[in-house]
Amino acid sequence: MTDGGDASAPDELRIAVLASGTGTNLQAILDGPHAEPDSGARVVAVASDKPGARALRRAAELGIETGVFPRSDFVDRAGRDDALADWIESRDVGLVVLAGYMQLLSPGFVERFRWRLINVHPALLPAFPGLDAIGQALAEGVRVTGVTVHFVDEGVDSGPIILQRAVPVPADRDRPTLEEGIHATEHALLPEAVRLFAAGAVRHETGSRVVEVGPA
Numbered sequence: 001m002t003d004g005g006d007a008s009a010p011d012e013l014r015i016a017v018l019a020s021g022t023g024t025n026l027q028a029i030l031d032g033p034h035a036e037p038d039s040g041a042r043v044v045a046v047a048s049d050k051p052g053a054r055a056l057r058r059a060a061e062l063g064i065e066t067g068v069f070p071r072s073d074f075v076d077r078a079g080r081d082d083a084l085a086d087w088i089e090s091r092d093v094g095l096v097v098l099a100g101y102m103q104l105l106s107p108g109f110v111e112r113f114r115w116r117l118i119n120v121h122p123a124l125l126p127a128f129p130g131l132d133a134i135g136q137a138l139a140e141g142v143r144v145t146g147v148t149v150h151f152v153d154e155g156v157d158s159g160p161i162i163l164q165r166a167v168p169v170p171a172d173r174d175r176p177t178l179e180e181g182i183h184a185t186e187h188a189l190l191p192e193a194v195r196l197f198a199a200g201a202v203r204h205e206t207g208s209r210v211v212e213v214g215p216a
């Protein structure tokens with residue numbers, strides 16, 4: 001199920017990324033500030049529900065440990081998520097990033113990684129949560145949509161917001177053009193959120209949904 005290995009500096013933020021698809025957001029993180037050896041943060045594990053996910057190949061090519069957790073290998077979703085959480089925790093991970101991970105996570109998983117679990121979503125939440133956010137935005141006729149990076153809670157794309165960036169909808173409402181703009185924005189915003197988290201610049205008050213993002 002796994003391969004690879006590593007040795008971290010003592011105070012390094014160890015990051016796990018979960019991805020179901022092509023992994024361009026994973027690649028953006030790998031190419032971002034965390035590619036530098038002394039950046040203080042490093043992707044140490046990549047897991048997927050899809051054995052053939054390109055994201056896994058991107059990780060393996062860099063010698064990053066990979067794990068595959070298909071739903072069909074487990075009795076139920078909670079069992080799969082328990083095994084996935086154990087796998088992540090045993091690697092001493094301080095941040096879990098959902099980068100195109102297309103599975104709902106069970107409440108038990110969310111609880112184990114609360115305030116250490118972030119997701120990138122292709123809309124300005126709370127508008128257009130769930131599947132096909134770009135299609136939802138086009139169908140609604142909005143002039144501006146965007147990208148959100150947020151902490152994950154038990155709901156669907158409903159957790160506290162860390163960063164957002166707007167993307168204009170093209171005048172001709174051309175979907176490929178909008179997708180290109182959204183994806184380019186994701187590839188900038190997600191590594192930036194990871195950088196800020198690693199620097200200790202992402203803070204929240206107990207009991208509040210409002211996340212403060214500022215200097216470390």
Ligand code: GRF
Nearest residue numbers: 021022023024025100120122
């Ligand atoms: C991204 O658009 C993400 O927002 C969505 O799925 C896509 C994943 O793309 N949830 P990739 O696998 O990172 O290329």
